[in-house]
Amino acid sequence: MTGVGQIILGLLRNGWIALVGALVAIALLALLSQVLKTMSAGAIGANLYVYEAVAAFCGVVVLALFGLLGVPALVRAAQASLPANAGCGPITELGQFAIMLIGGLAALRMLRAVLAGVTMAAMGGRGGLSDALLEAGEAVLGMVVASAALPIATHFLGVC
Numbered sequence: 001m002t003g004v005g006q007i008i009l010g011l012l013r014n015g016w017i018a019l020v021g022a023l024v025a026i027a028l029l030a031l032l033s034q035v036l037k038t039m040s041a042g043a044i045g046a047n048l049y050v051y052e053a054v055a056a057f058c059g060v061v062v063l064a065l066f067g068l069l070g071v072p073a074l075v076r077a078a079q080a081s082l083p084a085n086a087g088c089g090p091i092t093e094l095g096q097f098a099i100m101l102i103g104g105l106a107a108l109r110m111l112r113a114v115l116a117g118v119t120m121a122a123m124g125g126r127g128g129l130s131d132a133l134l135e136a137g138e139a140v141l142g143m144v145v146a147s148a149a150l151p152i153a154t155h156f157l158g159v160c
Contacts, residue, residue: 005097012104019111020068023118027064030122031057059121063132067114074136075107078143102146106139 034057041049113135120131 005100009100009104012108015108016104016111019108019115023064023067023111023115026115026122027060027118030060030118033122034060056121056124060118063114063118063121066132067111067118071107071110071114071136074110074140075103078103078106078140098146102143106143109139110136 034053038050038053038057041047041053110132113132117132
């Protein structure tokens with residue numbers, strides 16, 4: 001089971017690397033767009049557009065930092081809180097596989113939400129940060145619920 005888990009975890013790592021690359025590329029393009037928007041609005045004297053561009057610039061920076069620094073820390077913390085030993089016998093192996101899979105999927109889900117938020121901020125959309133934080137909260141809550149279900153299932157199966 002751990003061989004299959006390592007293969008799936010490798011695929012999830014490759015997906016993570018692809019999403020991080022896309023996040024960095026889109027964030028850099030969004031920052032360039034906001035800088036150009038600020039400069040052009042400042043040149044024509046449109047103060048409102050300058051303020052909007054600066055706010056969008058800050059939003060993209062905050063989202064990118066949350067995606068690159070916050071999401072890995074959240075996933076590590078949530079995986080550390082999951083039970084390391086879910087039981088005895090084959091249930092232990094299944095529990096470790098489930099913990100690896102849940103952590104990898106939650107990390108990809110959170111990073112996808114951040115990528116969508118950065119893309120929305122780059123296009124001038126609304127709610128990028130709040131949607132990304134809501135998605136991250138849902139992923140962490142899913143990890144917590146799964147960690148509670150594993151010991152309960154072990155107890156009812158009666159393998160120990």
